[in-house]
Ligand SMILES: NC(=O)c1ccc[n+]([C@@H]2O[C@H](COP(=O)([O-])OP(=O)(O)OC[C@H]3O[C@@H](n4cnc5c(N)ncnc54)[C@H](O)[C@@H]3O)[C@@H](O)[C@H]2O)c1
């Protein structure tokens with residue numbers, strides 16, 4: 211490969227991985243599966259090895275984990291919390307053994323399952339729990355003591371009053387807890403966690419420890435970081451000692467004196483990986499003796515005395531029987547593959563989401579094909595590829611008729627999904643009503659998902675307008691509804707009639723129209739009739755509005771069903787006026803790019819502030835960027851901004867801009 215091409219590719223991979231890291235470690239919401247992520251990381255490692263001149267000091271290949279959220283106090287780790295080097299092939303285990311034997315004699319290895327959770331440090335003073343923190347970037351983590359105290363298996367008092375002890379463990383969510391948490395999230399129409407690891411991380415990093423307490427977290431302790439009051443010489447000894455102190459230690463640790471036996475154990479853990487009550491993503495092999503560990507040492511990121519063997523996701527072949535189209539909660543028409551049942555990652559699966567037409571075309575999927583299926587991140591089944599196409603078959607074509615209400619679904623610009631925009635579409639009605647009633651919309655107190663579903667099931671409500679036709683008798687007749695709460699709901703419904711136009715517009719759930727956009731519409735037009743009379747051209751003139759958003763508003767009100775709904779809301783006495791304002795727009799559409807960690811604002815807060823003042827936030831630096839707001843550890847974006855001569859400001863500078871006008 212040419213140098214210039216390699217440099218560019220290294221840069222691109224770095225940017226990508228940094229984004230995935232942020233989503234995974236900071237937001238607890240991964241965008242891609244671990245398997246795909248590992249592939250990208252290894253691609254980068256290989257490129258950097260070949261072109262070391264382009265490998266930066268801060269490359270994700272040299273750094274551990276993620277940045278901290280601002281929510282928790284920072285904790286500096288006395289003993290650094292490293293990561294582990296991944297290997298995927300038994301051959302690499304043999305190479306590991308050779309590297310070890312180059313430096314030390316007769317190593318004893320311990321093999322343990324690798325728990326798929328998140329790493330924490332627990333500190334004890336005089337035998338009492340003192341503090342607990344997340345790994346963070348390995349050097350600084352977050353103080354999550356309060357949340358850790360809710361994990362029942364973490365002892366608050368040790369059986370021996372050691373003056374000082376710091377241990378490392380893996381907090382995880384057992385599969386049964388995960389299933390319960392996800393079921394609850396789905397019932398409350400919240401975005402469910404993608405897998406137990408992210409669920410564990412998200413639960414441990416809750417602001418409110420009462421929420422953490424409901425999540426059924428557990429821990430396995432696997433290392434002594436620091437100890438005073440006794441001396442320990444080997445890993446095996448330390449695990450046994452930790453057990454005595456009252457910790458729940460890593461299950462099934464076995465020792466081996468030759469690598470072949472260790473490989474057998476690793477294979478057998480892999481074969482049994484779905485037999486555990488929790489997710490494991492590999493096995494760890496470690497040198498047992500501490501003196502030997504010291505001799506072997508560590509790199510900036512990993513110890514040289516251990517490696518993690520990662521198991522590939524399980525894949526199976528099956529026959530595609532059918533493709534069903536479902537209308538999602540946002541009106542998106544989603545194709546689902548229905549195939550002959552197979553067992554994958556310990557459970558029987560027969561369905562996998564096919565995302566959209568582009569996905570189907572790309573893989574060339576048609577009904578009757580033999581397909582390969584796996585579980586991404588071991589949770590969500592996905593179609594990997596077609597194993598055997600049928601002769602002459604063409605990719606399945608999704609119809610644009612909504613299967614739930616029969617309206618014509620629209621394909622939005624820039625978006626692969628077809629979407630049913632009929633507000634009265636039965637498939638979407640519950641979600642629409644919940645949104646309509648939510649705090650930031652019409653704020654109808656007491657009208658949560660459960661009541662909404664009950665009202666729909668009872669046949670009382672088919673659209674938001676029906677809410678205003680409810681009477682107290684009907685409400686009381688719903689299961690578990692007392693007279694008092696029924697009365698409260700009626701009062702709340704009445705009160706909601708007087709909300710400002712901007713809330714109503716937001717409540718309607720127009721595609722792409724959030725609170726801010728609804729506010730802009732209300733301020734610009736002042737009443738609904740003027741808005742209805744406007745065309746996309748006029749709406750797109752509003753500062754902060756783009757052509758796509760304007761078109762979405764016009765499309766929404768063009769639909770007969772939505773017009774009828776609006777008329778009924780009007781008849782019910784809902785306020786349709788708002789305060790017309792001459793817009794005060796401080797930042798005048800200037801474009802900002804955020805990079806690095808700001809001292810006080812989170813990224814989202816900064817973004818919100820900029821947008822509220824009429825600015826735009828973009829994710830990449832270009833000639834069109836007006837300002838780059840740089841915080842600590844700003845990376846490539848800063849370099850690019852400098853080379854393009856774009857003005858660079860810090861958080862203080864941003865706040866000043868916001869205040870100035
Ligand atoms: N999908 C994404 O977007 C995305 C993004 C970033 C990272 N990731 C995933 O995160 C992982 C990388 O994270 P990492 O740096 O924490 O490395 P890692 O999870 O692969 O390995 C290190 C961790 O293993 C844990 N561990 C569990 N059981 C252990 C045991 N018995 N002994 C020792 N350690 C044990 C430790 O807590 C340690 O922090 C990869 O699996 C990667 O795929 C995914």
Ligand SMILES: [Zn+2]
Nearest residue numbers: 612615630635
């Ligand atoms: Zn529909």
